[in-house]
Amino acid sequence: MRRAEPWPRAILHVDLDAFYTSVHQRDEPGLRGKPVAVAGRSRRAVVMGASYEARSFGVHTAMPLHEALRRCPELVVIPPQQSRYREASRQVQAILRRFAAPEKIETVALDEAYLDITARTRHGTSAPEEVARRIKYSIHTEVGLTASVGVATGKLVAKIAGASRKPDGLVTVLPGIEADFLAPLPVGAIPGLGPRTEERLRLMGVRTVGDLAHHETQRLIQAFGAGGALLQRLAQGRDRSPVVGSRPARTISAESTFEYDVTDREELEVALRRLVDRVTRRLVADGVRARTVSVKLKLPDFRLVSRQVSRTSPTDDPEVIFRAARAALERSHLESRPVRLIGVGLSGLEHPRPEVQMTLFD
Numbered sequence: 323m324r325r326a327e328p329w330p331r332a333i334l335h336v337d338l339d340a341f342y343t344s345v346h347q348r349d350e351p352g353l354r355g356k357p358v359a360v361a362g363r364s365r366r367a368v369v370m371g372a373s374y375e376a377r378s379f380g381v382h383t384a385m386p387l388h389e390a391l392r393r394c395p396e397l398v399v400i401p402p403q404q405s406r407y408r409e410a411s412r413q414v415q416a417i418l419r420r421f422a423a424p425e426k427i428e429t430v431a432l433d434e435a436y437l438d439i440t441a442r443t444r445h446g447t448s449a450p451e452e453v454a455r456r457i458k459y460s461i462h463t464e465v466g467l468t469a470s471v472g473v474a475t476g477k478l479v480a481k482i483a484g485a486s487r488k489p490d491g492l493v494t495v496l497p498g499i500e501a502d503f504l505a506p507l508p509v510g511a512i513p514g515l516g517p518r519t520e521e522r523l524r525l526m527g528v529r530t531v532g533d534l535a536h537h538e539t540q541r542l543i544q545a546f547g548a549g550g551a552l553l554q555r556l557a558q559g560r561d562r563s564p565v566v567g568s569r570p571a572r573t574i575s576a577e578s579t580f581e582y583d584v585t586d587r588e589e590l591e592v593a594l595r596r597l598v599d600r601v602t603r604r605l606v607a608d609g610v611r612a613r614t615v616s617v618k619l620k621l622p623d624f625r626l627v628s629r630q631v632s633r634t635s636p637t638d639d640p641e642v643i644f645r646a647a648r649a650a651l652e653r654s655h656l657e658s659r660p661v662r663l664i665g666v667g668l669s670g671l672e673h674p675r676p677e678v679q680m681t682l683f684d
């Protein structure tokens with residue numbers, strides 16, 4: 323065995339297997355082992371997802387439903403249920419956030435994401451493949467679905483690796499062998515390379531990714547412009563495209579206008595409590611915590627008064643947030659003037675650090 327090279331970057335591609343139909347087969351045992359497709363009911367409906375059993379009949383995504391039924395008359399057709407797919411996707415996203423910060427998770431679709439786990443690997447706490455194995459295990463035991471995961475130094479190779487052994491696969495391409503891994507594949511395996519480019523490459527004598535990697539660069543540039551050089555870099559396994567994750571919103575706020583001007587502190591606190599509940603629900607749904615709670619009041623002459631209270635550690639506890647909001651209200655409502663509008667804002671939003679959660683997890 324050759325000596326392991328260090329990972330310049332460690333990228334995972336996580337893809338749930340036959341996502342839509344797997345959700346239905348998970349929930350309805352009678353559907354397991356059967357050819358199942360998710361599709362609308364209209365005459366022009368197309369297949370949104372097909373189970374592996376259906377795929378063995380030649381049924382696949384984006385195929386017209388009437389064609390799918392011709393190929394597989396016993397096909398069980400289920401209307402799409404978006405809320406169930408979103409719920410499963412949300413659970414999987416929560417699992418992924420235990421392994422990488424949200425800015426290092428790029429969600430491509432409900433069932434597909436890239437993770438940049440380089441930081442974890444640098445600290446030497448776990449090998450990339452070990453992280454991949456834990457993610458698969460958590461998705462299987464907590465969500466009841468299987469995922470295929472590709473592990474590589476870049477997104478392209480990770481995606482192709484993961485797709486090469488579905489379902490329930492785990493394929494690692496070690497640093498330094500990216501080009502060897504890609505070489506025997508047909509050029510069409512490069513995501514985004516369409517049939518027309520594939521045909522033009524074929525006419526140039528380029529059939530495999532390896533052919534593309536070794537082709538004369540100048541001729542590729544003549545044929546495809548700057549894109550030709552980029553394509554060749556990908557074929558050589560030199561893929562630096564970053565994982566583009568999500569950033570938390572900057573603030574979450576809510577306000578309500580009174581039907582009449584309010585001076586009574588208790589009445590203001592009741593309104594404040596309702597607003598805090600509202601913003602805290604959104605905070606929790608976004609998976610973030612807030613450091614700063616602010617309260618604003620609009621007076622009958624339309625003047626705005628606002629005060630804020632900051633905490634040293636971020637929180638998503640509604641009681642803690644309410645106490646901070648009440649403290650801010652006390653500071654802004656000193657003279658018991660009438661109030662026509664009250665608002666609450668949460669800022670200094672942060673995602674909980676996955677490192678801390680991993681320590682608990684370990």
Ligand SMILES: [Mg+2]
Pocket residue numbers: 337338339340341433434
């Ligand atoms: Mg999938």
